[in-house]
Amino acid sequence: MFKGNKISLVIPAFNEQECIGTLLPGIPGFVDEVIVVDNGSTDKTAEISKLNGASVIYEKRRGYGVSLKTGILTAQGDIIICLDADGSYPLTVIEDFLKLLTDNEYDFISGQRINLNINNAMPLINRIGNKIISCLINLFFGIHLKDSQSGMWALKREIFNKIAPASPGMGFSQEIKIRAWLNPDIACYETNIPYDRRLGGRSKFNRIQDSVTILYDVFYILKEHYGLLQYKKNNL
Numbered sequence: 001m002f003k004g005n006k007i008s009l010v011i012p013a014f015n016e017q018e019c020i021g022t023l024l025p026g027i028p029g030f031v032d033e034v035i036v037v038d039n040g041s042t043d044k045t046a047e048i049s050k051l052n053g054a055s056v057i058y059e060k061r062r063g064y065g066v067s068l069k070t071g072i073l074t075a076q077g078d079i080i081i082c083l084d085a086d087g088s089y090p091l092t093v094i095e096d097f098l099k100l101l102t103d104n105e106y107d108f109i110s111g112q113r114i115n116l117n118i119n120n121a122m123p124l125i126n127r128i129g130n131k132i133i134s135c136l137i138n139l140f141f142g143i144h145l146k147d148s149q150s151g152m153w154a155l156k157r158e159i160f161n162k163i164a165p166a167s168p169g170m171g172f173s174q175e176i177k178i179r180a181w182l183n184p185d186i187a188c189y190e191t192n193i194p195y196d197r198r199l200g201g202r203s204k205f206n207r208i209q210d211s212v213t214i215l216y217d218v219f220y221i222l223k224e225h226y227g228l229l230q231y232k233k234n235n236l
């Protein structure tokens with residue numbers, strides 16, 4: 001519990017046996033519920049997660065986005081925090097996120113990694129790609145995000161239905177931010193976080209395939225966004 005709020009942590013994990021056993025013991029005691037969403041891992045991700053006290057959910061449909069959505073919908077917390085299973089996001093900033101949500105009355109906090117890229121955890125090519133996509137998103141949607149692709153955020157559970165992200169894959173993390181930032185009823189804030197190399201194992205990010213999907217998702221949301229604006233204009 002944190003200031004009277006039940007706290008859930010949702011972690012998407014696909015073949016992360018090298019990392020998850022090191023990550024989970026470091027989770028702060030005020031986190032009430034840890035949900036690992038496994039997606040048919042062929043290694044010991046699920047066993048190790050259970051041994052370390054996490055609840056494991058199995059999602060049949062493959063994908064980062066589908067898994068996160070299932071995890072968030074299952075979580076019982078008043079506040080839900082999402083981060084990766086590979087240890088690249090710091091558990092130490094969870095408390096800062098919770099303070100921002102509870103003291104400053106924000107509804108959605110996103111971690112931005114651009115200024116604190118430890119050990120060159122985000123390679124130059126990924127940084128350039130992230131910058132280009134983030135600039136496009138800001139230009140298209142009139143919002144201001146420094147790190148549209150960050151995988152660490154926290155939100156009040158009651159606002160998730162207002163965001164309703166649907167991207168099945170890696171585009172989920174940008175979609176949840178775009179829709180939150182676009183919603184005038186949701187108070188959003190981006191805060192600096194350190195980002196380090198994964199603890200072990202292999203990256204699941206396929207630079208070409210996932211970048212194409214991410215761009216496709218941006219245009220899909222854009223089409224819907226402008227369709228809605230047009231509809232509102234015509235029906236005034």
Ligand SMILES: Nc1nc2c(ncn2[C@@H]2O[C@H](COP(=O)(O)OP(=O)(O)OP(=O)(O)O)[C@@H](O)[C@H]2O)c(=O)[nH]1
Pocket residue numbers: 011012013014015016037038039062063064067083084085086088121151198202203204205
């Ligand atoms: N359940 C589930 N989790 C996934 C899937 N793809 C990736 N993940 C998890 O999502 C998180 C992000 O994937 P990563 O492979 O770390 O991607 P990345 O952070 O862009 O790449 P690195 O910087 O190399 O770590 C990790 O916890 C993965 O295990 C998936 O299809 N299903």
Ligand SMILES: [Mg+2]
Pocket residue numbers: 084086088198
């Ligand atoms: Mg990672």
